[in-house]
Amino acid sequence: MKxxxxxLMLTVLYSHSLFAIEESDISLFMQNNIDTATTLLRDKKMxxxxxxxxxxxxxxxxxxxxxxxxxALGGKQWAALSPSKQTEFTKLFxxxxxxxxxxxxxLYTDEKIVIKNLEKIKDARIHLTTHLMxxxxxxxxxxxxxxxxxxxxxxYDVDILGVSIIQTYRTQFADILTKEPFEKLLEKLKQPxxxxxxxx
Amino acid sequence: MRFILACLxxxxxxxxxxxxxxxxxxxxxxxxxxxxxxxNENIFDPLSGYNEIMTSFNDKFYEYxxxxxxxxxxxxxxxxxxxxxxxxxxxxFFPIRLVNNLLQLKFQNSLQETERFVLNSTMGxxxxxxxxxxxxxxxxxxxxxxxxxxxxxxxxGFHVVLPFFGPSNVRxxxxxxxxxxxxxxxxxxxxxxxxxxxxxxxxxxxxxxxxINRTSLHVKEYDNFKKDAIELYxxxxxxxxxxxxxxxxx
Numbered sequence: 243m244k245x246x247x248x249x250l251m252l253t254v255l256y257s258h259s260l261f262a263i264e265e266s267d268i269s270l271f272m273q274n275n276i277d278t279a280t281t282l283l284r285d286k287k288m289x290x291x292x293x294x295x296x297x298x299x300x301x302x303x304x305x306x307x308x309x310x311x312x313x314a315l316g317g318k319q320w321a322a323l324s325p326s327k328q329t330e331f332t333k334l335f336x337x338x339x340x341x342x343x344x345x346x347x348x349l350y351t352d353e354k355i356v357i358k359n360l361e362k363i364k365d366a367r368i369h370l371t372t373h374l375m376x377x378x379x380x381x382x383x384x385x386x387x388x389x390x391x392x393x394x395x396x397x398y399d400v401d402i403l404g405v406s407i408i409q410t411y412r413t414q415f416a417d418i419l420t421k422e423p424f425e426k427l428l429e430k431l432k433q434p435x436x437x438x439x440x441x442x
Numbered sequence: 443m444r445f446i447l448a449c450l451x452x453x454x455x456x457x458x459x460x461x462x463x464x465x466x467x468x469x470x471x472x473x474x475x476x477x478x479x480x481x482n483e484n485i486f487d488p489l490s491g492y493n494e495i496m497t498s499f500n501d502k503f504y505e506y507x508x509x510x511x512x513x514x515x516x517x518x519x520x521x522x523x524x525x526x527x528x529x530x531x532x533x534x535f536f537p538i539r540l541v542n543n544l545l546q547l548k549f550q551n552s553l554q555e556t557e558r559f560v561l562n563s564t565m566g567x568x569x570x571x572x573x574x575x576x577x578x579x580x581x582x583x584x585x586x587x588x589x590x591x592x593x594x595x596x597x598x599g600f601h602v603v604l605p606f607f608g609p610s611n612v613r614x615x616x617x618x619x620x621x622x623x624x625x626x627x628x629x630x631x632x633x634x635x636x637x638x639x640x641x642x643x644x645x646x647x648x649x650x651x652x653x654i655n656r657t658s659l660h661v662k663e664y665d666n667f668k669k670d671a672i673e674l675y676x677x678x679x680x681x682x683x684x685x686x687x688x689x690x691x692x
Contacts, residue, residue, distance in 0.1 A: 403685055406477075410681060411672075413676045413679070414671070414676045417675070
């Protein structure tokens with residue numbers, strides 16, 4: 243009996259504190275994350291698969307992909323989908339985001355990224371402003387956090403140069419869905435590497 | 443004991459159900475409002491048909507002409523020289539920035555712009571070196587007439603994709619026309635009387651050089667940026683409009 247009790251106690255306690263990123267830790271936590279990520283990307287010897295696996299592990303702890311998917315699709319569209327479609331969409335969109343973010347970091351490995359400012363917008367919203375310095379130019383990147391049900395701060399959107407990533411996808415998805423069925427959208431998400439060949 | 447256990451049990455169930463709701467549907471209208479406020483649904487876009495065609499035209503133009511040219515140019519011109527050319531043009535466009543900073547009553551910025559122009563034109567040898575930025579950390583303050591109009595509350599109007607120029611809107615087209623009168627390239631052969639028709643050849647060549655040079659410095663970034671697009675036209679439209687709003691608010 244006591245054991246069960248202890249176990250229950252533990253689960254109750256842990257469900258709140260496990261992986262929770264506290265407000266005061268965000269700046270330091272993100273600086274560490276960005277530093278680790280760029281160090282990983284700079285490592286020429288590591289295999290690409292291993293690299294992305296390690297990077298994705300870092301991203302996973304701070305990005306709320308489910309919420310991001312939902313926001314990118316829009317509440318109404320999201321609610322109209324069956325749970326299996328929601329999962330399928332989330333998976334594809336998550337991959338798209340991860341690859342895109344990794345490539346962005348990869349492009350700027352030699353540049354310095356510094357954390358400028360942490361601003362509490364509302365009770366459950368924090369904006370973390372970072373600056374990426376390239377030559378004499380400064381690019382502003384804002385990570386938007388929200389406090390999730392477990393009390394942990396998670397990223398739900400990123401602003402690059404004042405452009406919200408989620409908003410960008412939202413307009414595109416809305417545009418596609420006015421013309422084509424949802425299946426087509428999934429198909430389009432599936433081929434993210436198509437322009438990559440052109441790049442060479 | 444039983445009681446405590448029951449309490450804990452129900453508590454943990456509460457947590458679990460809470461968590462369950464949390465992951466499956468973040469039904470907070472807060473988020474929806476945040477992204478709806480930017481009004482992307484039912485966006486007024488009367489030219490969308492034309493815009494889409496022009497977007498793919500511009501994209502083809504970039505893919506098959508501008509990028510190869512810029513890459514060839516980059517092959518013969520070392521990076522340092524290209525940075526120099528870029529600085530030279532930026533310095534040349536000083537009147538546009540100065541006037542628009544003044545129109546927006548940004549006097550501190552206007553002063554810094556003037557300092558930059560004087561320093562870079564002399565010590566920076568006709569603007570090829572950005573002495574002010576590198577040594578004295580005086581940054582440029584990019585302002586154009588479109589931003590000035592926005593600053594005084596003029597709405598963006600509908601979105602228009604211009605041939606070669608790319609995404610724009612009604613307000614910024616007016617802005618571009620306004621800035622043309624402040625652009626030294628327009629007056630290249632003018633010698634006192636501004637004759638826009640007379641010097642189109644030279645002005646075009648100068649603009650082409652400027653464009654190719656600028657493109658050569660940003661090929662990698664732009665290609666990477668474009669890779670994020672699923673549907674190019676709404677992607678670029680949203681990027682352009684948000685970016686402009688941000689620039690106006692600064």
